[in-house]
Amino acid sequence: EVQLVETGGGLIQPGGSLRLSCAASGFTVSRNYMSWVRQAPGKGLEWVSIIYSDGSTDYADSVKGRFTISRDNSKNTLYLQMNSLRAEDTAVYYCARDALGGNYYYMDVWGKGTTVTVSS
């Protein structure tokens, strides 16, 4: 069964750092594009970052320079290192697998999410 499980969320003070993990099963992370998407309380979905199968990465402007996406192929796990956290980073963070459609990639499998709260 294809599954994603996020961990690592919690309460953190503004300016602090946190690393989220996303353990995958049923498929190989390194052979896929993988994304992080977040959802602030009561709000919609916001794409955060992607890592491509070749290891290159992209970020939303709102997190560029503060967040780093990576993966550990031996653990089949995706990560999101979040530094210089702000109150507006408070959200549920989902990892998702990107699948190839007719032309481009959409998100076909999602984890259940992990909650990050940035507050003093």
Add this chain to the structure above:
Amino acid sequence: EIVMTQSPATLSVSPGERATLSCRASQSVSSNLAWYQQKPGQAPRLLIYDASTRATGIPARFSGSGSGTEFTLTISSLQSEDFAVYYCQQYNNWPPYTFGQGTKLEIK
């Protein structure tokens, strides 16, 4: 960045009736559009990709249509489990992927 606009924000429909949800892109996204369903406290669930292809395990009462800038998600006969928030998302011009703000489908 492509802006996705969904309408209406809230749709009230009775069980057994048809629901029609709309999504508009600020510029053409071809057919590179997905629809997701999200229930309270749960992760989004993929319903439709490539504008009209149902994802694995999605019932036939869900259908998607459109291309370019105008898209529609239709639920032909609403079941109790269909009341949720629905998001459209474009993946034609990325990064960034962009989502609509969501349509809440509620019981009338």
